[in-house]
Amino acid sequence: MNAQTNLGGSRPGAGRPKGAQNRRTRALSEKLLAQGKCPAEALVRIAERAEAEGEMALAVDAWKAVLPYVHAKPKAIELDPDAVVELARNLAEVRASQNATQHVDYGELLALAEAKLGL
16 A cells, blocks of 8 residues: 555545535525525514513523524633733732732732733
8 A cells, every 4th residue: 555645544534524514404504595494583472472472481591592593602712821821920920019908909919910811
């Protein structure tokens, strides 16, 4: 067997692009839309009816299921570990330099920390 064939394993650019629908999913979506049916709208109707009837567990489940159609999941914030360590050192120095009797403005410290981290 030739070592140059690169069989198996992960390869850059291989496979279906992220978020792309396969034929089966696309066919189902087209069929539902052609019939005037929308899963998100159906979930909203279920949630509203469950709320009206006092079935809160069902309502919560329906609202949870419709949530991805309305709001994307928040993305994780990436922090530079070196910046976090430096921030901790700076805060320790500020605290050490202040007397216990002096007022500490934590809002100002928070603003400095956010500026340092680029938030």
